[in-house]
Structures are given as C-alpha cells and as structure tokens.
Amino acid sequence: MTITEERPVERAGWWRAHSELGVSIVLGAVGVLVVVDTALESGGSVSDPLGPRAIAFVLGGALLLLSALLAVDVLRGGHGEAEAGEDVDLGTPADLRTVGKLAGVLVATAALIPILGWPIAGTVLFWGAAATLGSRTPARDVLIAAGVSLVTWIVFDGLLGVDLPGGPLMGVFGA
Amino acid sequence: MMESLANLMGGFAAALTPGNLLFAAIGVLLGTAVGVLPGIGPAMAVALLLPVTYAFDPTGAFIMFAGIYFGAMFGGSTTSILLNTPGESASVMAAIEGNPMARSGRGAQALATAAIGHFVGGVFGAIGIVLLAPLIASVAVNIGAPDYFAIMVLAFVAVAGVLGASRVRGFASLAIGLTIGLVGLDPISGQARLTFGVPQLADGIDVVIVAVGLFAVGEALWVAAHLRRTHQEIIPVGRPWLSRADVKRAWKPWVRGPFIGFTFGSIPAGGAEMSTFMAYVTERRLSKHRDEFGKGAIEGLAGPESAASASSAGTLSTMLTLGLPTTAIAAVMLAAFQQFGIQPGPLLFTNEPDLVWTLIASLFIGLVLLLLLNLPLAPLWAKLLRIPRPYLYAGILFFACIGAYAVSGQAVDLLVLLVIGVVGFVMRRYGLPVLPAIIGVILGPDAELQLRRALQIADGDVTTLVSTPLAITVYTIIAALLLFPLIRKASRTKVDA
Incomplete structure (x- = not known):
C-alpha cells in the first residue's frame, strides 16, 4: 500500500462520497451505549432466568456487528439507495438548509404551545412549514394556516375530546 | 363453517348500524384520499389517527382503520395510472401497464379495471378471512411461548433480511427499531433500560410518536430536501x-389475483408488493397477448390490482389470528389493538367475537362503498393531486404534531418526534428501509416477553425454545432464508473460478 499526500479538498470529497460511514458510526455509538447501559446492572433471577439485561446486551452486540459490516460494505463500494417518491427529485442535491428550517419550525411550535396554545402555535407551524417549502403567497398562507389550525382545534378539543390547550386567545373567546 | 356464517350474519347486523356505517364511510373516504395523495400512506394515516380514536369504541376505530387500508389500495392505483408514479408501494405494478393504457387514451378503462380488480380481490380476500381465520385461530390456540418467539424471529428475519436490496441495511433498520422499543421500564422486572435517568423516558417512547415520526416527519423532511420543482403531468380521463372485450380479457386475472394475493399477504413476505409482483409475472406468463405487456396489457393491470386488495385481507387475517404484523400498516394496527388493551391472537376470536365479526362484515360493506366511490368518481379523486405541495407537507407536519402532542399532552414530545423524524430522514437518505424499524419497535417488546416467558416456564432450560415441532420448522425456515443467498453466492463464485 502506498501512502499518498492528500490535499484537504480531496479528503473532503472522499468523506462526502462515503458519508454513509456516518450511519455506521452512529450505529456503533448506539451499540456502545446499549452495552454500557446493560453492563452496569444485574442479570436475571430464579423467577426470570434471562433477566432484563440479556436481550439488551445481545442487541448492543448486534448493533456493533452491523456497524462494522456496514462500514465494510461502504468501503467496498456499496451504498444505500436513496428513497424515491413522486414528490422527490433525486436529481437535485439535498437541500439541507430547508430541512434545517423545517426542524426549526417544529422546535418553535413545541416552544409556543404552552405559551400561546394550539390555535396560534398550529398557525405558526402550518404557515412556517408552507413558507419553508416554497409557498410564495404569505397572505393566503396565513389565512389557510389560521383556518386549518382553528378548525382542527375546535374539532379535536371540542368534539373528539383530545385535550389541546386553547391558550390566552381562546381564553378570551371562551370567557 | 355454519358457525362462521352465523357469526358473520351477526357481524353484518352490528356493522350496519348507523354509527358503524359512518365509521366505514369515513374510513374509505380518508383511505382513498390517502391512497391518491403522495407522501402519505395508510400506515401513516392510521398512526396519525391513533390518538384521536382513544375516545371511540374499538370496533368503530378498527372499522375505520380497515376502510383506510382498503381505500388506500383503490386510491393508490388512480395515482399510479394517471401520474405514472405510484401513490403507494403496493401500486407500483399498476403503473407498469396502467400508465401506458392511460397514455394511449384508455385511461378510463384502466381506472375501471383497477377499481373492479380491487373490489373482486377484496371480496375474495374477505371470504378467505371468513373461511380460514377461525380455522387458523383454532389451531393456533395451542401454540406456546417458544412457538410465538420463533414466529416473531421469522417475521424479523423476513422483513429485514429478505425484502429490500441490502441485508445489512435491513438488519440495521431492525436493530434501530428494537433499540427504540427497549427504552423504558422493563415490564417484568421494572428495571429501567436506556432511560439515562430521564423520567419522561421511563414509560418508553410511545409507538404513536415513533410511527408518526418515522413516517410523517421523516417523509416531510426528506421531501423538503429534494422537493420536485417541475410540474408533473396528470393524464385527463373521463368516467371509467x-x-x-375488456371484461373478457380481465375477468380471469381478476379471479386468479386473489389466490396469489391472499397467500403472499398472509405470510411475512412483503405484503402487497410481493403479491402484486407475483400476480404480474403470472399474468404475463399466461397471457395470449404477451407482446402487449409493458405497453398497456389489461391483464397485467387486472391481476396485480385484485391481488393487492386480497393481500390486505391476508395481512389482516394473520394479524388477527396470530397477532403477527407482516406490513407497516398491520404493525400500526397491532399497536392500536394494544392501546385499546386488546391482544390480537388465537384467543381474539373467542374473547372478542363481536369485534372480530363486525370488523370482517364491515370489510364487505367498505368494499361496496369503495367501488361506488371510485368507479364513477376516480377522475374527481385525481384532482387531489393538484394540491400545492407546500400545503400538503405543511398539513402532514401539522397533523403529525397534533398526533404526537395528543399522546400525553407534553410539548416535549414534539422534540422527541423531531428526533425520530431526523432518524427517518437519515434512513431514507441512506437506503435503510423503514418497515423493519417499525416492526422492531412494535413486535420487539412482545418477542422479548415471549422469550422470557418461555424460559420462565422451563426454569431457564434453553432447549425449550426448540422443544416443539412448530418451533423447529420455523427455525429451519429462518436458517434457509439466511443461508440461501450465501450458498448461492458461494456456488456462483465456484462457477466463476
């Protein structure tokens, strides 16, 4: 085996082409986590010969093994086929910025529910997600978002008995 | 046999009450919509509805779920035929012959062939459940914990190792699912596993959040990364x-399809995908018009479509009689049963006869409703495809969040949902199939319970696991499934050398 001097750009390109190794690393890390979590505790008893740890231990080992097998597969040129779909255009590079924004909208929703209640948080969620996904009609989006959010809140909270907080706004209307 | 018929009549009496008819109607409407729409499938729809249905009585909820399942089959073909991109994995085969038919101006005939095919397949399948399910249940009553464990391992190996392009990725997905299923307090000893001292994790991660996260949020994030900007053309059609002459060519495939579909749907062999594929291959072999295949042969549409709906019936049969899910939607329905405190399995037919027979009777009613809804109205349903994609996926995320929040009323659950959604995104990016993960989450804890129960009964004697003929047979099948590709690889290398 010859050692060649690699320029940083080429190395980055190699990692990009083999980014699937990240999956292998995550699997391995989870495997270590499961094994460590398992190793610290006691095993079975007379009434429960296997105990709560044995299966977890085997599973942790399996994760480590799969991590290694996946790494070997990727290094030998194998790669997982990205999932196709009717709204999915695999010809374009992954737009991770949109994915990040969408995740941000979800986090914002989670933060807003306890403060402002479902109708408003839901409006923010729908509107934010639609805008992130490329809708260019903000005014119409807000109206649809508010409509969907309010109607679902009334149906779910009022009719179906799913407990969704109404928030201060609905408190005003309710009183 | 006579007893089954009497039970079925009782089921019809219960299913024809206004309340249950309403559930069936809502189910088939939602199902058809879900089938037509891209990005949302029946498993996701049922998972999203789970928290809502807590307030219903279980019979109504399952009538609705079954309507969604069968409705998605009908709707999926419409998208396949008119857009050439299947709405569901089950309708991949419909695109092969159905879309060329539509392109050559025979879209109306293609839609009618598919809708009648689904109806015939569904009715044959439902009859199959009536005839076979009580039989299977009565035989399965005597199987014990070691047998159950073996069958569950078979399901794991089949979904992870046989389906899909890559075995290591299938098993990796299964392992991810099993790990998620492990989180929480162990039901037998009460010890915490993988909770890291976080009290919210003690109850485990709710199946609803896992299913909604993997299906809905994962899909929305994945589409966001690769959203198709170009407009896809929908072929306009008239009334089906x-x-x-068409009927003359289609009726035999319609009748043959269910036998293939029910068989492959009831074993863990890929549900509708495998069934439709086998039906397609069969029809191509038997056809007198073999040269037309690939260019719009009506037989190649009729057979797979009737097989698809029959395979749903087969899947339901196995889920009800053995408690064993063979597809994602069956896994989610199993989770629904567990939420209601009902354990599907051989005892279901004796413990909950009213529920089971009302559900089976409602299948027939739902199929009639679906034929009425889809045969004349398929072009109208196709209009759903015009919905702007930002609204579609914003809506999916919106209902995903409601579903996750409704589980326990904690906003923190939305963050768990997001994390699982990111897992779903990564799995789609790197070709890890979602089905093994969801089967692992739902069936994993059960499998562990059966294993430990078996060893408890046998005082820790491991040989108990292979102490019955059934268990030995199942393990032999598992070994064959695992070894066969290796042997084939080895023999091929030998030939090459």
Whole structure:
C-alpha cells in the first residue's frame, strides 16, 4: 500500500462520497451505549432466568456487528439507495438548509404551545412549514394556516375530546 | 363453517348500524384520499389517527382503520395510472401497464379495471378471512411461548433480511427499531433500560410518536430536501368504463389475483408488493397477448390490482389470528389493538367475537362503498393531486404534531418526534428501509416477553425454545432464508473460478 499526500479538498470529497460511514458510526455509538447501559446492572433471577439485561446486551452486540459490516460494505463500494417518491427529485442535491428550517419550525411550535396554545402555535407551524417549502403567497398562507389550525382545534378539543390547550386567545373567546 | 356464517350474519347486523356505517364511510373516504395523495400512506394515516380514536369504541376505530387500508389500495392505483408514479408501494405494478393504457387514451378503462380488480380481490380476500381465520385461530390456540418467539424471529428475519436490496441495511433498520422499543421500564422486572435517568423516558417512547415520526416527519423532511420543482403531468380521463372485450380479457386475472394475493399477504413476505409482483409475472406468463405487456396489457393491470386488495385481507387475517404484523400498516394496527388493551391472537376470536365479526362484515360493506366511490368518481379523486405541495407537507407536519402532542399532552414530545423524524430522514437518505424499524419497535417488546416467558416456564432450560415441532420448522425456515443467498453466492463464485 502506498501512502499518498492528500490535499484537504480531496479528503473532503472522499468523506462526502462515503458519508454513509456516518450511519455506521452512529450505529456503533448506539451499540456502545446499549452495552454500557446493560453492563452496569444485574442479570436475571430464579423467577426470570434471562433477566432484563440479556436481550439488551445481545442487541448492543448486534448493533456493533452491523456497524462494522456496514462500514465494510461502504468501503467496498456499496451504498444505500436513496428513497424515491413522486414528490422527490433525486436529481437535485439535498437541500439541507430547508430541512434545517423545517426542524426549526417544529422546535418553535413545541416552544409556543404552552405559551400561546394550539390555535396560534398550529398557525405558526402550518404557515412556517408552507413558507419553508416554497409557498410564495404569505397572505393566503396565513389565512389557510389560521383556518386549518382553528378548525382542527375546535374539532379535536371540542368534539373528539383530545385535550389541546386553547391558550390566552381562546381564553378570551371562551370567557 | 355454519358457525362462521352465523357469526358473520351477526357481524353484518352490528356493522350496519348507523354509527358503524359512518365509521366505514369515513374510513374509505380518508383511505382513498390517502391512497391518491403522495407522501402519505395508510400506515401513516392510521398512526396519525391513533390518538384521536382513544375516545371511540374499538370496533368503530378498527372499522375505520380497515376502510383506510382498503381505500388506500383503490386510491393508490388512480395515482399510479394517471401520474405514472405510484401513490403507494403496493401500486407500483399498476403503473407498469396502467400508465401506458392511460397514455394511449384508455385511461378510463384502466381506472375501471383497477377499481373492479380491487373490489373482486377484496371480496375474495374477505371470504378467505371468513373461511380460514377461525380455522387458523383454532389451531393456533395451542401454540406456546417458544412457538410465538420463533414466529416473531421469522417475521424479523423476513422483513429485514429478505425484502429490500441490502441485508445489512435491513438488519440495521431492525436493530434501530428494537433499540427504540427497549427504552423504558422493563415490564417484568421494572428495571429501567436506556432511560439515562430521564423520567419522561421511563414509560418508553410511545409507538404513536415513533410511527408518526418515522413516517410523517421523516417523509416531510426528506421531501423538503429534494422537493420536485417541475410540474408533473396528470393524464385527463373521463368516467371509467369497460367494453365487453375488456371484461373478457380481465375477468380471469381478476379471479386468479386473489389466490396469489391472499397467500403472499398472509405470510411475512412483503405484503402487497410481493403479491402484486407475483400476480404480474403470472399474468404475463399466461397471457395470449404477451407482446402487449409493458405497453398497456389489461391483464397485467387486472391481476396485480385484485391481488393487492386480497393481500390486505391476508395481512389482516394473520394479524388477527396470530397477532403477527407482516406490513407497516398491520404493525400500526397491532399497536392500536394494544392501546385499546386488546391482544390480537388465537384467543381474539373467542374473547372478542363481536369485534372480530363486525370488523370482517364491515370489510364487505367498505368494499361496496369503495367501488361506488371510485368507479364513477376516480377522475374527481385525481384532482387531489393538484394540491400545492407546500400545503400538503405543511398539513402532514401539522397533523403529525397534533398526533404526537395528543399522546400525553407534553410539548416535549414534539422534540422527541423531531428526533425520530431526523432518524427517518437519515434512513431514507441512506437506503435503510423503514418497515423493519417499525416492526422492531412494535413486535420487539412482545418477542422479548415471549422469550422470557418461555424460559420462565422451563426454569431457564434453553432447549425449550426448540422443544416443539412448530418451533423447529420455523427455525429451519429462518436458517434457509439466511443461508440461501450465501450458498448461492458461494456456488456462483465456484462457477466463476
């Protein structure tokens, strides 16, 4: 085996082409986590010969093994086929910025529910997600978002008995 | 046999009450919509509805779920035929012959062939459940914990190792699912596993959040990364109809399809995908018009479509009689049963006869409703495809969040949902199939319970696991499934050398 001097750009390109190794690393890390979590505790008893740890231990080992097998597969040129779909255009590079924004909208929703209640948080969620996904009609989006959010809140909270907080706004209307 | 018929009549009496008819109607409407729409499938729809249905009585909820399942089959073909991109994995085969038919101006006939095919397949499948399910249940009553464990391992190996392109990725997905299923307090000893001292994790991660996260949020994030900007053309069609010559060519495939579909649907062999594929291959072999295949042969549409709906019935049969899910939607329905405190399995037919027979009777009613809804109205349903994609996926995320929040009323659950959604995104990016993960989450804890129960009964004697003929047979099948590709690889290398 010859050692060649690699320029940083080429190395980055190699990692990009083999980014699937990240999956292998995550699997391995989870495997270590499961094994460590398992190793610290006691095993079975007379009434429960296997105990709560044995299966977890085997599973942790399996994760480590799969991590290694996946790494070997990727290094030998194998790669997982990205999932196709009717709204999915695999010809374009992954737009991770949109994915990040969408995740941000979800986090914002989670933060807003306890403060402002479902109708408003839901409006923010729908509107934010639609805008992130490329809708260019903000005014119409807000109206649809508010409509969907309010109607679902009334149906779910009022009719179906799913407990969704109404928030201060609905408190005003309710009183 | 006579007893089954009497039970079925009782089921019809219960299913024809206004309340249950309403559930069936809502189910088939939602199902057809879900089938037509891209990005949302029946498993996701049922998972999203789970928290809502807590307030219902279980019979109504399952009538609705079954309507969604069968409705998605009908709707999926419409998208396949008119857009050439299948709405569901089950309708991949419909695109192969159905879309060329539509392109050559025979879209109306293609829609009618598919809708009638689904109806025939569904009715044959439902009859199959009536005839076979009580039989299977009565035989399965005597199987014990070691047998159950073996069958569950078979399900794991089949979904992870046989389906899909890559075995290591299938098993990796299964392992991810099993790990998620492990989180929480162990039900037998009460010890915490993988909770890291976080009290919220003690109850485990709710199946609803896992299913909604993997299906809905994962899909929305994945589409966001690769959203198709170009407009796809939907082929315009008129009202579906068939000429006498079409019927003459289609009726045999319609009748053959269910036998293939029910068989492959009831074993863990890939549900509708495998069934439709096998039906397609069969029809191509038997056809007198083999040269037309790939260019719009009506037989190649009729057979797979009737097989698809029959395979749903087969899947339901196995889920009800053995408690064993063979597809994602069956896994989610199993989770629904567990939420209601009902354990599907051989005892279901004796413990909950009213529920089971009302559900089976409602299948027939739902199929009639679906034929009425889809045969004349398929072009109208196709209009759903015009919905702007930002609204579609914003809506999916919106209902995903409501579903996750409704589980326990904690906003923190939305963050768990997001994390699982990111897992779903990564799995789609790197070709890890979602089905093994969801089967692992739902069936994993059960499998562990059966294993430990078996060893408890046998005082820790491991040989108990292979102490019955059934268990030995199942393990032999598992070994064959695992070893066969290796042997084939080895023999091929030998030939090459």
